[in-house]
Amino acid sequence: MRAIVVVPTYNEVDNIDTLISGLAELDEAFSRDEPRVGSIDVVVVDDSSPDGTAERVGKLAEKYRPGMLNVLVRPRPEGLAPAYRAGFAWALRRDYQAVVQMDADGSHPTAVVPVLLRALDGGADLALGARYIPGGSTDPDWAWHRKALSVAGNTYARLVLGLPYRDLTGGFKAWKTDLLASISPVGGTLSGYAFQIHSTYAAHRRGARIVEVPFKFKERVHGTSKMHGRIISEGLSAVVTMRLRPPLGLPDRPTR
Ligand SMILES: Nc1nc2c(ncn2[C@@H]2O[C@H](COP(=O)(O)OP(=O)(O)O)[C@@H](O)[C@H]2O)c(=O)[nH]1
Ligand SMILES: [Mg+2]
Incomplete structure (x- = not known):
């Protein structure tokens, strides 16, 4: 399987080396030991971070096989979602079978990427990295109100939308390309x-x-979170809007 990891970054220069070296090790191990999993490429989607994240990625790319590490630079910080949409579009124009999304700040362990990809290999269309299932966890150093907010947000979304999944707000996922395109x-x-x-x-x-797929979430050590209150209130109202006007099902497959 040819996989690409899409990583949005804004001021992650202190975190990016660790992430990239972790992913590059996986790429090497896959091509050596696990031909069924294949290769892992990376595209970093950077919104012109003033700390020089994109330049650092460009420098790192010289160390790895051609095409393994790519960087997409956008003009200004617009938030994580537009960066993901740009990175997904970039990936979907190329010949990948799987697209992984993960944060750059060390919260999503690279060691879990192969587990997500194996789930796709085993027949899943989407593998969700999950904190709130057995084997998963949040950071023990998280303040109680951070954890409470996360648990409450997940429970709220799950109940309103009637979904069986335990982690809906996490951003660590692996997609079969066809599903993502659809x-x-x-x-x-x-x-x-x-x-x-x-x-x-x-x-x-x-x-x-x-x-x-369970994983142990760790809060970032370097840099700061860009999450803010408006994103939480958008989440609350958007869930209700989604419930009232659900995304379309496919005409030829039963809508759940
Ligand atoms: N390209 C881009 N990436 C962003 C932006 N905001 C956040 N990110 C990245 O998205 C990921 C998650 O963001 P973070 O601030 O850690 O959110 P939190 O984990 O919810 O606190 C990190 O890799 C960030 O660098 C943005 O405006 N543009
Ligand atoms: Mg984070």
Whole structure:
């Protein structure tokens, strides 16, 4: 399987080396030991970070096989969702069978990427990295109100949308390319949590096979989160809007 990992970045210069070296190790291991999984390429989608993240990625790319590490530079910070839409469009124009989405800040462990890809290999269309299932966890150093907000947001979205998945707000996922293409542009114009919830809901409505894979979420050590209150309130109202006007199911597959 030829896979591409899409990584949105804004001021991640202190985190990007660790992430890229982790992914490059997987790429090497796959081509050596796991021909069934194949290769892993990466595209970093950087919104002209003033800290020089994109330039750093350009420098790192020289170390790896041609085409392994790519960088897409956009003019200004517009948030994570537009960066993902641009990265997905880039990936879908190329010949990949799987698209992984993950954060650059170390919250999503690279060691779990092969587990997500194996789930696709085993027949899933979408594999969700999940914190709230056995074997998964959030950061023990998370303040109680952060955890409460995350658990409440997930429960709210799950109940309103009637979905069986335990982690709807996380952004660590692996997609079969065909499914991702069928729901693009992912999340319409939504951002943040709403974008993450919408894509899983849209996949579910399309009758996709969705599995959850546990992972241990770690809060970033370097840099700062770009999440803010408006994204939370957008998430709350967008879930209701989604429920009232659900994304389309496929005419030839039963809508769930
Ligand atoms: N390209 C781009 N990436 C962003 C933007 N905002 C956040 N990100 C990236 O999205 C990922 C998750 O963002 P983060 O701030 O850690 O959100 P949190 O984990 O929910 O606190 C990280 O890799 C960020 O660098 C943005 O405006 N543009
Ligand atoms: Mg983060």
